[in-house]
Amino acid sequence: MQYAFDAGEPFRMTYEQHVARGVQETMAEEDKDEFPLYSNTGVFAGMARTWWFQAIASCAVLLNTIWLGVDAQINNAPTIYTASDFVQTVENLFCCYFSWEIAVRFCAYRHKRSCLTDGWFVFDSLLVILLVGETWLLPLYLFIKGSDGKSTGRGGWSMLRLARMMRLTRLARLAPEVMTLMKGFLAAIRSVFFTMLLLIVLVYVFAIIFKTQSVGDPELESIFPDVFRAAWVLILQGVFMDGPTQVLDQIKVNSYSLTAVFFVFIILSSFTIMNMLIGILCNVIAQVSDNDANEALEARFRASLLTLLEVHDKDGDQQLHSDEFDLFVNNPEVITLLKRNDVNANDLRQLKTVLYEQAIAPDKSNRSSMSTRWKNSDQLHFEDFVKAVLRLRGANTATVSDIVNVRDYLRIRLDELQEATFAGPPISSRSSHTTVQQGEVSEDEMGPRICAQASFLDTASNPRMASPGQFEEITRLLTEQASRLNDMDTKQSLRQDQLMARHACLQEEVHTLHEELTSLQMALLSPRTPL
Numbered sequence: 001m002q003y004a005f006d007a008g009e010p011f012r013m014t015y016e017q018h019v020a021r022g023v024q025e026t027m028a029e030e031d032k033d034e035f036p037l038y039s040n041t042g043v044f045a046g047m048a049r050t051w052w053f054q055a056i057a058s059c060a061v062l063l064n065t066i067w068l069g070v071d072a073q074i075n076n077a078p079t080i081y082t083a084s085d086f087v088q089t090v091e092n093l094f095c096c097y098f099s100w101e102i103a104v105r106f107c108a109y110r111h112k113r114s115c116l117t118d119g120w121f122v123f124d125s126l127l128v129i130l131l132v133g134e135t136w137l138l139p140l141y142l143f144i145k146g147s148d149g150k151s152t153g154r155g156g157w158s159m160l161r162l163a164r165m166m167r168l169t170r171l172a173r174l175a176p177e178v179m180t181l182m183k184g185f186l187a188a189i190r191s192v193f194f195t196m197l198l199l200i201v202l203v204y205v206f207a208i209i210f211k212t213q214s215v216g217d218p219e220l221e222s223i224f225p226d227v228f229r230a231a232w233v234l235i236l237q238g239v240f241m242d243g244p245t246q247v248l249d250q251i252k253v254n255s256y257s258l259t260a261v262f263f264v265f266i267i268l269s270s271f272t273i274m275n276m277l278i279g280i281l282c283n284v285i286a287q288v289s290d291n292d293a294n295e296a297l298e299a300r301f302r303a304s305l306l307t308l309l310e311v312h313d314k315d316g317d318q319q320l321h322s323d324e325f326d327l328f329v330n331n332p333e334v335i336t337l338l339k340r341n342d343v344n345a346n347d348l349r350q351l352k353t354v355l356y357e358q359a360i361a362p363d364k365s366n367r368s369s370m371s372t373r374w375k376n377s378d379q380l381h382f383e384d385f386v387k388a389v390l391r392l393r394g395a396n397t398a399t400v401s402d403i404v405n406v407r408d409y410l411r412i413r414l415d416e417l418q419e420a421t422f423a424g425p426p427i428s429s430r431s432s433h434t435t436v437q438q439g440e441v442s443e444d445e446m447g448p449r450i451c452a453q454a455s456f457l458d459t460a461s462n463p464r465m466a467s468p469g470q471f472e473e474i475t476r477l478l479t480e481q482a483s484r485l486n487d488m489d490t491k492q493s494l495r496q497d498q499l500m501a502r503h504a505c506l507q508e509e510v511h512t513l514h515e516e517l518t519s520l521q522m523a524l525l526s527p528r529t530p531l
Helices: 015-020 023-028 043-049 051-074 085-107 112-117 119-145 157-174 176-187 189-213 218-223 227-239 244-254 256-312 322-329 332-340 345-350 382-391 400-422 427-431 443-460 468-525
Strands: 319-321 357-360 373-376 379-381
Touching: 043 051, 043 085, 051 085, 051 157, 085 112, 085 119, 112 119, 119 157, 176 189, 176 256, 189 227, 189 256, 218 244, 227 244, 227 256, 244 256, 256 322, 256 332, 256 382, 319 322, 319 382, 322 332, 322 345, 332 345, 379 382, 400 468
Parallel strands: none
Antiparallel strands: 319 379, 357 373
């Protein structure tokens, strides 16, 4: 049976066509724009987006780095215009190419001011400015001045050419592993700093020990003449293990105790602290690698979900309505995407009611309603839906915050059930909306009638002031009020019975919810079975 996906966009394909094209193959292809700031039209933008432009730029960076070593080996001229023709030709070729490349990239931007927000463009522009200054502007300045450039030497402006080696960082973008190592080094700076600080303190303490214990022994004093010399010997031969045999043999001849102290220093510094530093670096780099992999996976997953959500958005309001939710989750393409990212589509369907419930902030002005309320909504924003789906990934582990959120949600629902059991508008507020039958007195008229009865009773308290007709009226009114009070008591008892029955039903629901909460806590705290 052929049918088209009922989506917000026009007809796309039938189910057989969808299966025939290969879902796994299509979902693996990503439409990620690597140059979002570039224009979509134009010669320069089209040139800058091509793969061969990036390949030529990478090769030029690599060749320029190799040329720096060749130039340092064969060129001893102080400036470029005093160098050989071969060196001048190569330098001018590199300068022309990098200037042309930066100009093409600048013209490719949709908005030219956007280049200031591109870190790589700003970095490359600074390197090109230094290259132009060294290759063209500096020789021109020396030529106009009439100087041969020997006074500047190779260590003047020519030292700036070493900055070109920083272009190698552009090649790191082609190797994600290199970027991971660089991020790991940056993330481990704090840990490395405190580890080295601990090592410096350890070296300082043992340097003082060796200096004070070598006093009076000429051979030991020659090895540890002062604290700084002792620290130098400990760093080179104790920490870096640069041939400690000779020093240990000299110390052993004069003092076995200092020999043992030197062994203790080697164990603490080289074997413990340095290996601990290696372990810290490995751990940080592993964490950075895992975080980068998860972020990349979540970014692709998020982009694919948002694309599919936009397809199913019929009215284009960036909201997923309840009817669109069922259509979206039942889409085979969505099911395949969720399965590839370890998300169970059945779990997502069961959470529909929870996802479409929105929390209402408590009204601080009303003390009687300070608790959080929940209301059902017919729409869910795309970002909220994506966040909920990302939390349903099987690789995620249950945290304490997840359990706390579940307990808070169930507690709020239980409080609402209990309030619905006992709370409600008072009888007087409800009776004003009841229908008054013929021959009955509404409770809104109860006040004036009672006041009239009170005046009659005041008259009846003094028999001389009451007539026989008044006594009959008082008797009739009292009889009516007694019957009315009996009717009210009967209605109140019936309502009380109904409330008690409802309370019993709600108590059963509370008990059931409590059992579900206990089972959910046990499931969250139990170890996850590996897939």
